[in-house]
Amino acid sequence: MRSSRSSDAPMLAKQRQARILTEIRRHGGARVTDLTTLLGVSDMTIRRDLEELTASGSVHKVHGGAVLNAAASSEPGFEAKSGLEQPAKSAIADAAARLIRPGSAIAVSAGTTTWALAQHVAGIAGLTIVTNSTAVAEQIGGADPRSDATLILTGGVRTPSAALVGPVADQALGMLHVDQLFLGVHGMDAAAGFTTPNLAEAQTNRALIAMADQVIVCADSTKWGSVGLASFAPLSAADVLITDQDLPADAVALLRDTVGALELVPVDRAEVDDPGAARTS
Structure with a gap:
């Protein structure tokens, strides 16, 4: 249980x-x-x-x-979010990439942490990659030209966070099946579960979850306690949750009892701890 x-x-x-x-x-x-x-x-x-x-x-x-x-209830844009918590997102992306099996079919949702993951996937042989993110698609498409990855972009209406959502995206996802979904979230909370500020994106995230054998949520610790407008899944929907070591102790205890597996990754914050460096978190 x-x-x-x-x-x-x-x-x-x-x-x-x-x-x-x-x-x-x-x-x-x-x-x-x-x-x-x-x-x-x-x-x-x-x-x-x-x-x-x-x-x-x-x-x-x-x-x-x-x-x-x-x-x-407003939704920040992709550029505004991409500069936040970069060391944590990079560490989470590294850990997530190690879970991908060559030759498998995966889905990568919209989000800045999943965009960081996209930098790794072109180097994994034989992947089929489904995404509803224009940023993720551009990252994969502009990666190593020797990559043999097959990229499937869902189509749909583009949100400020570079997600493609709505009936077109949902219908496309309903026809597909993948081994693993790497899912970014706006917020995660004990009562509200996984949330997003965009109602249409919530429905598309449900479609992504429904198509996957394994759901891997990639979210830095600052997402804990944040609640967006729309809940789209309970915390128990995550087969694996990858986050960083700064997650509060009470959240760690709750999540170990709720998700399938919890992975806490160490984060090197040396560069952002330097008072002379530009802050990214």
């Missing part, structure tokens, strides 16, 4: 805040009185949670409750 957590166990603060954020996103807002009833905690606890969510920019406090911060 992947999870032994009791449904009667008290929620951790992060879990409770994720549930609150889900309610606010579902209804556009929530009252403190309703949240205390829903979660079985005091109004002071709810008010503290709302203060933390407000400080993070997720919600805006109003008299008696909170509403969704419009900026929290």
